[in-house]
Amino acid sequence: MARRPAIPPDKGRITQEIIADRAQRRCECLGGCRQHKDRCRAVEPHAHPLRAGLRTALAIVFLDYQDTNWSYANLKALCQSCKKAHADARPKPEPLRPEYGGGLFEADPARKKETPLL
Numbered sequence: 001m002a003r004r005p006a007i008p009p010d011k012g013r014i015t016q017e018i019i020a021d022r023a024q025r026r027c028e029c030l031g032g033c034r035q036h037k038d039r040c041r042a043v044e045p046h047a048h049p050l051r052a053g054l055r056t057a058l059a060i061v062f063l064d065y066q067d068t069n070w071s072y073a074n075l076k077a078l079c080q081s082c083k084k085a086h087a088d089a090r091p092k093p094e095p096l097r098p099e100y101g102g103g104l105f106e107a108d109p110a111r112k113k114e115t116p117l118l
Contacts, residue, residue, distance in 0.1 A: 042079035
């Protein structure tokens with residue numbers, strides 16, 4: 001069973017400080033998304049500038065993708081679109097390949113099948 005991340009007891013206060021105080025209820029994306037090149041114009045709770053019919057809701061994301069690192073420098077308030085782009089940019093692990101010791105398509109010794117090449 002996977003261990004749950006260590007959530008600080010003052011998570012609500014940290015979230016409030018990041019979204020309301022530091023970000024001033026504006027998305028903190030500075031142009032790393034595929035949707036825009038400059039700072040994102042999304043402001044909570046107004047209509048989202050890129051997603052028609054939706055209100056902006058800011059969320060806290062971890063810049064290093066480690067949900068145990070709650071330092072202020074590692075947290076950023078992002079809107080829905082920028083949060084999705086941040087999640088899509090997460091480094092993907094290399095696929096397990098048999099020739100590198102991976103166990104994805106290992107040969108079954110009882111059947112003596114060859115390991116398929118990917």
